[in-house]
Amino acid sequence: MPQTISSTLRNGLPVHRIGLEGTRAITILVAFDAGARTERPEENGMAHFLEHLVFKGGEKYPHYRDVNETAERLGAVLNAFTSHDLVAFHVTARAEKAMEALDLLSDFAGRPILDAEELDRERGVVIQEIQRYKDQPASVAADLIDTAAFGEHPLGRTVLGPEEHLRTFTRDGIVAFRERQWSGSRGGAYLVGNVDHLDDGAVAELLERFPTLPAPPSYDPAPALRPEILVEERDSNQSHLRMQYQPKIDVKNPAERAALKIYSTLLGGSMGSRLFDEIREQRGLCYSVWAVDHAYADTPILQLGSGLESGKCVEAYTRMREIVDELRTDGPTEEEVERARAYASGRLVLSFENSGAVARTAAYQSIVFGEPIDPDAVIRAIDDVTFDDVVTVARDVADTLAVACVGPHSADEF
Template sequence: MPTITSETLANGLPLHRVALPGTRAVTILVAFDAGARSERAEENGMAHFLEHLVFKGGEKYDHYKKVNETAERMGGSLNAYTSHDLVAFHITVRAEAAMEAIDLLTDFVGRPLLNADELDRERGVVIQEIQRYKDQPSAVAEELIDKAAFGDHPLGRTVLGPEEHLRTFSREAIVAFRERRWAGARGGAFVVGNVDHVAEGDPAVAELFQRFPTLDVPGPYEAAPRLQLETLVEKRDSNQSHLRLMYAPDIDATDPAQRAALTIYSTLLGGSMGSRLFDEIREQRGLCYSVYAIDHALSDAAVLQLGAGLESSKCDEAYKRMREIVAELHADGPTEEEVERARAYAAGRRVLAFENTNAVARFAASQAIVFGEDIDPDRAIDALDAVTFADVAAIAKKVDPTAAAVACVGPHEVAEFAAA
């Protein structure tokens, strides 16, 4: 069982210690409610660009080489991520190096130099990242389904943003975004794993995390809209297609029990090799190599996404059958056996994931910052174990099989994807 302690520092930043027995590693993660959905239209791409820029150095480690080489001398794994929900920075090291890792992370993330020359150099790097994604049809399909589902809402925009934005972002605008969105009260610091070298209540620990400035609490981001039922196709002359469908189950995304039930539903639908989609679309019909279903919960909405990568000539049959399977679950419900199997599989996967301190830290950040809920990883596993057959059957009824956004990259026309 993890031992969890939490306190709020003078700058408003919550600090959580999650002690996990049986590990020699520790992850330090700092995150803020400052992802792509918190951007204004003209700022799209700024949250991710800022994530890149802070790695160029802070007051103590004032050059990117010092940041990188210091992490390497600790044997540390240093990285970051930006999603629609969050921006997060994390380092995983052996437990003995915890205080050094906190010193490094809080320096360049908490008080970054944001040097103008480095900003201009990094523009080219991120633009290359955008171009790389454009060369990957599966990545384009991911961006296209968000646009089909959410349109011009921030959730429908890409996290990387358009290339033309990257060329115009000024240092002043980036600093203003950081000061507007990186408030401690809408973030959190997490020390997860072997915390023996990070004493509870140690003023030295608090002092390091208080390198993050005290900022005003930002206003709320724009609420998630209703799902748009748009179909978007990016036509490419290829023999492979990348298909995506998105549904919006009529559930309360703020209810952990309903979110857990949706996870079991998506698992039996397309989250394992024993799932309905994998068994029929791949194994029985041989229509594709890759097919899946996955659920994602935002703070104010939950979505269910289906996807497949397949030979273009088989796309029509796969699309129709995928929609039919969703409709069959809606009409007839799942079987008790497949719910039991999906529940065991989903809970088991979570147990295995939580053997990794970084996975627990990322989970805790989402729980605390996105949902304002308990960060105990054991309770997350218990929540899946507690899902009943009736819970999953109810979710199946809440997925409207006629209401899906559709996206596809390949040699197709929009008319090919009329509702099945």
Template sequence: MAQITQEELPNGLPLYRVGLPGTRSTTILVAFDAGARTERTEENGAAHFLEHLVFKGGELFDDYRKVNETAERMGAMLNAYTSHDLVAFHITCRAERTMEALDLLTDFVGRPRIDAEELDRERGVVIQEINRSFDQPSTVAEYLIDRTAFGEHPLGRPVLGPEDHLRTFTRDAIVGFRERRWSGRRGGAFIVGNVEHVPVGPHDSGSGAVGELLGRFPDLPAPEGYDPAPTLKTERAVEQRDTNQSHLRMMYAPQVDVGDVRQRAALAIYSTLLGGSMGSRLFDEIREQRGLCYSVWSIDHSFADAPVLQLGAGLDSSKCIEAYTRMREIVAELHDDGPTEDEVARAQAYAAGRRVLAFENTNAVARYAATQRIVFDEDIDPDAAIAALDAVTFDEVREVAAAIDPQRLAVACVGPHEAGEFA
């Protein structure tokens, strides 16, 4: 059983210790409600660019070499990610090096230099990252389905942002975004795994060594809210490319309350039986029985205020429309007739087992905890997440299937097609 404690530090940053008995590593993760959906229109790309820039150094570890080499000397894995939901920085190390790792992470993330010269140099690196993404048709398909489903809303914009924004971002603009969004009151620090080497301050007040290091993050006012997710658009979009391979994406809006843990768990099981495993309906029929593709899948995701169900396939262009038609029919059949009890039982066991295996990794638990706390303001206990999947009933999964309107979907495709083919 996970052993969890919580306290709020003087700068407003909540600190969670999640002890996982039997582990030999520790992950430290600090995250903020400062993902791409919190950007203003002219800021698109700023959240991700800022993630890059803080790695250039802080006050003590004041350049990128010191940051990288210090992490390597302690045998630690250091990384970060920016999504529409969050920006997060994390380091995983041997448990006995935890305080050294915390010193490193809080220095360059909590008090970054954001040097103007480094900003100009990194600007070119991120532009290359953007250009590379457009050379990958599968990534372009992801951009296209988001824009098709959400339009000009921040959820419809790519996390990386457009090249022209990267060329014009100033240091003041990037620092301004950080000061507006990186508030501890919409963030969290998570120390997960073997926490035997993490001292606790007097009366668990955060005044000990851990609290002092996390005190490097400034005390900032709570940020403003962000635009609510829009109603999913039922449009079709194609980026034509003269290739033999097509990349198909389909997005539905399940009628699920994202504030209900049980309903999100039922959606996860539905997505698993639809296209989340080798025993799923999509994989069995589209790939195995019909041989229409190598890759076909479904995945569910819940933003703070909207759930989405996405289907995808990479396949020979000559088979794309047949696959698309049959994938839509499978969603409709589940809507009309519901799943079988056997496939729900298999999907439930697979989804819960997959989560158990994922939670053997302290980093996965830390990322889960950050999403639970910052996006949903819910319990971060990993055992509760597994229990939620185990507790879902057949009727609850059937209700999710019935609540997905098979006629209301957005469709995007990269390949030699016309939008009208996906009517």
């Protein structure tokens, strides 16, 4: 069982030290409740843009070359991500380099220069990133289903934002967003893995480079799912289909989130799942078909997807929807639940061999859901799910869904 020691710094930032036995690596992750969900309409894309900009340098490492070359000299892997939920920066290094890695991360993320010239240069880079996504039908479908399900709510907007926003963002606006959202009280620092080489006093000093900021305003509550159908017509042989439901679970309840995980696994999360077996193996309608669950801070989603020959898209859509209906009315079998539970828990255990996966899970537990940090509790929640728990989830997936598709189709086909 990982040992977690938590404290709070003078700037309000919680620090969680999570020791894992049997590893020679450490991951240091700093995250804030400052993802795309927290943006105002005119700011859409700013959280992700800011994530890019801080890598351009801080006070001690003032140039992007200083940041990149220092990481390489440490033999460290440096990265970040922005989702609707969070923005996070992380570095994984050999344990002996822990303090040097923290020095680097806390400098550029905690006190970034945000140089105006670099801002203009990076603006073009992110616009190219947006254009690249537009060239990928699967990425377009992923964004389109969010819009179909949530409309103009922040959860319905893209994380990257529209190109026109990137052209208008100013340094003052970006700094204002950071000062509004990057509050220690809505964030956390996670030091996960081999923690034997950490100096607690120096850890606090380095992490207090993040400024003391007031608590951010609360985000807009998630709306009910909209049963909208959105199609981006493209003259192509392949179609990319997305279907989204809103399961009836309490996302603040780890046991209910675990039950949804097992349901999505038996539905379309493995090669033994119903969707994979019937849509791909028996009917040969596609190469890729899947189901995945996700829990935002206040709403769950269940998403089904497939990439397939356009002529088979409507048939696949119809049968995928029927399979959800059958699980609602007839329920899964006990054997399906047992197999899905074993598969889901096994994948989780294997992922937790990676210190970065543990750090990311800890960030979601504490920041998104306000729960105590305990990676083993996530595994136990999966193991403890009963057959009846999964039957309840299946029964409560209402026959209301949003649909998105990229391909040679019209909305009335669905």
